[in-house]
Amino acid sequence: MSGGHSTYSPKTGIGRWIDARMPLPRLVHDSFVSYPVPRNLNYAYTFGGILSIMLVAQILTGVVLAMHYANDTTLAFQSVEKIMRDVNSGWLLRYMHSNGASFFFIAVYIHIMRGLYYGSYKAPRELLWILGCIIYLLMMATGFMGYVLPWGQMSFWGATVITGFFTAIPLVGEWVQQLLLGGFAVDNPTLNRFFALHYLLPFMIAGVVILHVWALHVVGQTNPTGIEVKSKTDTVAFTPYATIKDGFAMVVFLAVFAYFIFYIPNYLGHPDNYIQADSLKTPAHIVPEWYYLPFYAILRAITFNIGPIDSKLGGVLAMFGSIAVLFVVPWLDTSKVRSAVYRPWYKLFFWLFVINAIFLGWLGSKPAEGLYIPLMQISTLYYFAFFLIIMPVLGLIETPRRLPNSITEAVLEKNKGGSAHPAGATAAPETRG
């Protein structure tokens, strides 16, 4: 897809002058204007663009917040409240930033699920997928450290619990924990280093995003059929086709985002974070932010020792394993067919996986007691079984449905199928889109 040579031809003298010296406009033109995309992309494919604007929004609001934020345990909480009360539109900035983190994660989860559904990770897109997993890991670190900055009760106790995981690692655990904390407990040095890293990591994410997009433009996008682009009729130009479709999805996404910012800005937060951190008062239930809850459930599902591994280390290993497993997905899936559209059984297990992941999230918000524990264990089991058993085995035994010969054929077939709109209404390649 990338192969096609550049069609950029500067129209002005200045344009030609720049093009001969540093062809940045050419790069942009080739990547975002003439770049060919499959003509049958649906709205699940718009989340990459949405993620990009969310990253920019987080960086912009974050930099302005940082101008007013005081990075000191005795001042941090008050400085955030000063932003909320006295800084012009400070409440808007802060609500955009705190809800922005949540919406960033909503978008990334949909983006990852799209990848799992359409087999986006399969050759030749393994590196593209791995770069995505790295972005996700960096996002988790950034979100976690950002949550510590307002220095509320959940900031403090969340940091205490999460850095405590590291002590489970044999030999180096204590050392790693103290390195993270800058001492023996969460305190001023912890806040200082978390702020420095919280400022740094988003720019590292931006760097990896560039690699991610570069890799994408080498191998091209997948599409709902999972068949590679074969001819020019299979594609349309990025601009205007993908730009306007992405643009529409972004505006809809922003509308939902705005609804949360303006009407229920604290819905996704925890009330305890409006209480200043107090190292002497442990909250009744320490819960991380919603986007970590499935992993928090997996962590606490391991309540038993496995041979030499005690339950604490077991939980930490399971939690990190649940993310690590994403990195090897390209090699776990043995199916020759890429897209779930043609894999009835995989489709079923995929949707079970989604429901199970949401259920794990709900369990993550519950205390690890009584019946919740076996539920967490069963859910954790399915989470891992999906990747480690279902993916490899199903690829070998499942009989896929017949694949169309090309994207164009698939689109035409669909339009014919939907002949309820006579005369094909328009000759649009993807009228539903």
Next chain:
Amino acid sequence: MKKILNSLAAIGFLFAGTAGAALAQEENHAAEPTHFPIHAPKEMDWTFAGPFGNYDKAQLQRGLKIYKEVCSACHSMNLVAFRTLEDLGYSEAQVKAFAAEYEVQDGPNADGEMFTRKALPGDHFPSPFPNAVAAAAANNGAAPPDFSLIAKARGVTRGFPTFVYDIFTQYAEGGPDYIHALLTGYDEQPPAGMEVAEGTHYNPYFIAGKSLAMAKPISDGQVTYEDGSPETVDQYSRDISAFLMWAAEPHLATRKQTGFAVMIFLVLFAGLVYATKRKVWANAH
């Protein structure tokens, strides 16, 4: 394959069934409660709820009166500046006069001495106790929490599926509902056989236990209202809760008004972009 799946599904259903039953059983615990609050707070009508909500200034003024005459004896509110009381409908001069009724520490003066002076509009509400230890010592070991954010710092978990509906009903009044329930909840007697710790007071709406260190702070007729509003615990509780919501979220009305303009814009813009998108794709050959 199909067989395996069917049996998997059957196991799933069975499991979900027993789980539900067991969870339901856990709910009806007898005498000694293990989950708090014992009763969920009642949902009240608030003028500031919903997409067009706004504070009722008269109500906020009554709430301020209660804070000043009753609660401020124990509860500080140190993030709130006197100047912001203009939001409640007071003039600059009234705010100045109001602030002047309080004393704050300042200094050092030219001789290096700290001194007290009358508060100015730029000052924050002073604390009734010199520090948290003194506050706790005077109150049976439990320091009265600061009021600046209390209306956002409390919220009883709503549970599934209510928390999903809350997105659509824009329920964001968990804090004031809780405060109202707590203040009106002192009159219930503990069930026979329940132990209530020495020096604490039973309240089935308290979020963190069956009783708390604060005695019933306000009773019928305690504060005089000039606007003819009923001088009852229920009315007092509504007014102080509304006032505390304002203290925690002073820009609520601006937020909702801005939100309305933003939502209208985004919906219209989405419509335009969608129409353009249809047009562009119609020409794709």
